[in-house]
Amino acid sequence: MNFDEHTAKALILAPAGIAVPRAILCLTAKEAATAAAQIGPCVVKAQVPAGKRGKAGGIKLANTPTEAEQVAGQILGMRIGDYTVAHLLIEEQAKIAREFYTAVLHDTSARKPLILFSTEGGMDIEEIAAEKPQAIRRLLVDIDDKPSAGAIAGMLKGLDLGTAQGQIADILARLYAAYRARDAELLEINPLALLADGRVVALDCKFVLDDAAVYRQPEIAGHGSPGVMTELEQRGAEAGLKLIQLDGNVGVLANGAGLTMTTMDVIRHYGGRPANFLEIGGEAYTKSEVALDLVLSDPGVKSLVINFCGAFARTDVMADGVVKAWHKLKPKVPVFFSIHGTGEDEAVALVRKELAIEPYDFIEDAIQEAVKAAQ
Amino acid sequence: MIVRKQDRVLVLGITGKQGTFWTEKMIGYGTNVVGGVNPKRAGETHVGVPIFASTAEAAAKVGADVAVMFIPPPMAKDAGVAAAEAGVKLLVVLTEHIPAQDVMAMHATAAKHGTRIVGPNTAGLVTPGECFVGIMPAFVPSVFAPGRVGVISRSGSLGTLVCLNLTRAGLGQSAFIGIGGDPMLGTTTRDALQALNEDAGTDAIVIVGEIGGGMEEAAADYARKVKKPMVAFITGAASPPGKRMGHAGAIVTGSAGSYAGKRKALEAAGVVVVDTPAQIAPAVAAGLGAPVKQAAQS
Numbered sequence: 001m002n003f004d005e006h007t008a009k010a011l012i013l014a015p016a017g018i019a020v021p022r023a024i025l026c027l028t029a030k031e032a033a034t035a036a037a038q039i040g041p042c043v044v045k046a047q048v049p050a051g052k053r054g055k056a057g058g059i060k061l062a063n064t065p066t067e068a069e070q071v072a073g074q075i076l077g078m079r080i081g082d083y084t085v086a087h088l089l090i091e092e093q094a095k096i097a098r099e100f101y102t103a104v105l106h107d108t109s110a111r112k113p114l115i116l117f118s119t120e121g122g123m124d125i126e127e128i129a130a131e132k133p134q135a136i137r138r139l140l141v142d143i144d145d146k147p148s149a150g151a152i153a154g155m156l157k158g159l160d161l162g163t164a165q166g167q168i169a170d171i172l173a174r175l176y177a178a179y180r181a182r183d184a185e186l187l188e189i190n191p192l193a194l195l196a197d198g199r200v201v202a203l204d205c206k207f208v209l210d211d212a213a214v215y216r217q218p219e220i221a222g223h224g225s226p227g228v229m230t231e232l233e234q235r236g237a238e239a240g241l242k243l244i245q246l247d248g249n250v251g252v253l254a255n256g257a258g259l260t261m262t263t264m265d266v267i268r269h270y271g272g273r274p275a276n277f278l279e280i281g282g283e284a285y286t287k288s289e290v291a292l293d294l295v296l297s298d299p300g301v302k303s304l305v306i307n308f309c310g311a312f313a314r315t316d317v318m319a320d321g322v323v324k325a326w327h328k329l330k331p332k333v334p335v336f337f338s339i340h341g342t343g344e345d346e347a348v349a350l351v352r353k354e355l356a357i358e359p360y361d362f363i364e365d366a367i368q369e370a371v372k373a374a375q
Numbered sequence: 376m377i378v379r380k381q382d383r384v385l386v387l388g389i390t391g392k393q394g395t396f397w398t399e400k401m402i403g404y405g406t407n408v409v410g411g412v413n414p415k416r417a418g419e420t421h422v423g424v425p426i427f428a429s430t431a432e433a434a435a436k437v438g439a440d441v442a443v444m445f446i447p448p449p450m451a452k453d454a455g456v457a458a459a460e461a462g463v464k465l466l467v468v469l470t471e472h473i474p475a476q477d478v479m480a481m482h483a484t485a486a487k488h489g490t491r492i493v494g495p496n497t498a499g500l501v502t503p504g505e506c507f508v509g510i511m512p513a514f515v516p517s518v519f520a521p522g523r524v525g526v527i528s529r530s531g532s533l534g535t536l537v538c539l540n541l542t543r544a545g546l547g548q549s550a551f552i553g554i555g556g557d558p559m560l561g562t563t564t565r566d567a568l569q570a571l572n573e574d575a576g577t578d579a580i581v582i583v584g585e586i587g588g589g590m591e592e593a594a595a596d597y598a599r600k601v602k603k604p605m606v607a608f609i610t611g612a613a614s615p616p617g618k619r620m621g622h623a624g625a626i627v628t629g630s631a632g633s634y635a636g637k638r639k640a641l642e643a644a645g646v647v648v649v650d651t652p653a654q655i656a657p658a659v660a661a662g663l664g665a666p667v668k669q670a671a672q673s
Contacts, residue, residue: 106475106476106479106558106559108558108588109589111478111479111482111483111559112483142483143476143480143483144480144483144484183474183475183476185475210474210475210476212448212472212475213474213475215449216449254532256530256531256532256533257556258530258531258532258556258583258610259533259535261533261585261610261611261614262533262608262610264614265611265651266651266652267613268612268613269650269651277614281531309532309536309539311511311531311534311535312393312510312531340517340518340535341512341515341518341532341535341539342512344515344517361543362653363652363653364651364652364653
């Protein structure tokens, strides 16, 4: 789950004791003018959880309330990435002496938390990695422990941070503590700025909450940015199903992410275009009835592949859900089944009896027919 | 990570609906289930095996080489840590959606105690004709048959399909190793490849890979020294770009993970990479110089 800058600063950084600039959140250009009158010379920042906001024109300077109102009017409603700007942050302008980069995230190959720091702040971390890989310092942390002062000092050694070194070391320790306490998948400050007056302040913040940990972060989870979803995807999410709509015309209903992706791959292999990704794996396998309804609600679907390979997911339970939905929806599109694994005898018998359809032995055959039927 | 019928298996969360269903299936297939754990029902017998108050107690009383977890995400970390501390050698974590920081804590404890974790989010391990641990349809004879092909898969459903195709072609399996779908796995494709390469009962190896991460590339590195025929299928070529953790995450994994990159790495290491699942069995048969039992698809 993504969070926009303002929420990340207010809910994660400030409570962790990491300094952030004075700022006010606004919904209209008028509010921006009022906020700018309070703040003084300011930066008007689009609040969307997307990268490259500056390059997209979503971050601009304003020196007076009038300017702030004008700029706010330009930025509000702007499209950045998949998002439309509805919120602005009016933030005090900072006198920047140096910009740094820092983040805490999972190192998935080491299976440990990783702290990153670089003196090349302000640019994307990929750019830093491509242009100056030696400028990125890394510190792996034992999850049952926390980074020692010595380890952090070692990480920052030789970077010529001057009098800011102590403040930065303190910020890294706090950032790690916040990453742990808030189940962050990624907690990034870029830039972390050394100001002309000697303070070190987080000018931006990106926070991604681990989706699997949402249940134990109730105070913050409600403040996350809703992802951009189609109406159908939204309906899927409400039913606890992960649906991604695509631009094709062959509907897909399969169990398990691996089998679902493979079904899409094979559709492509035979020259077809999948209409969706819809996974009913894991505990969701009992939801085939609502899943079928979702797939068939897409008017672009011209044929349907139902591909069940039961391991944990019992094909008899999935087929039962499909048959129930079928009788209710009476779909017009041709459907091609392949059913194997746990419960397959019952499932195949049910499909034969209730739908008078003979499942294919190979998914390739079912998919080839579905691709033909969609053309 | 190849399970054997003498391995003593403990089921954590045995009394739940899924724990009950799959424990009965495992016992029925020949798995040596020696007990289960549920503090509230200690002392009882469930599906014919004794229930203990803790993994430590079970390990002390009946021994436990393997523990398999039917535990919901919020309790998974504590159960996994307890199993590692009890000295379980192989911990099969079926649970999906465990918070990532809990997964890291499980790995840290497992490393300390010399416990191998398979998973999280694995469908388990099958040794056809002998035993299985997890939630795979080992007992469906059209899917699994004893034989000499080792199969590695992140996905249970796709792994099932691949074994089914092998069985139909007359190619039985020596072992199915479900490594799991979690971003941070205890056992990687490379680890499983090594185990199958060192297994005297395995003559050929099938790798079922997935886009994302760097596991196939790491396995390709090891594959260079493997003499047994290897066939791979990588899924996800047609999938929309996944939303992983973004920029910084890509840096850590070295931007590995594309379909093309994985395919190239595996092919360069001598692995035959096929386009659809039905092409796997013919490619394995060709590698073994064996006739295929029935015509498979193009």
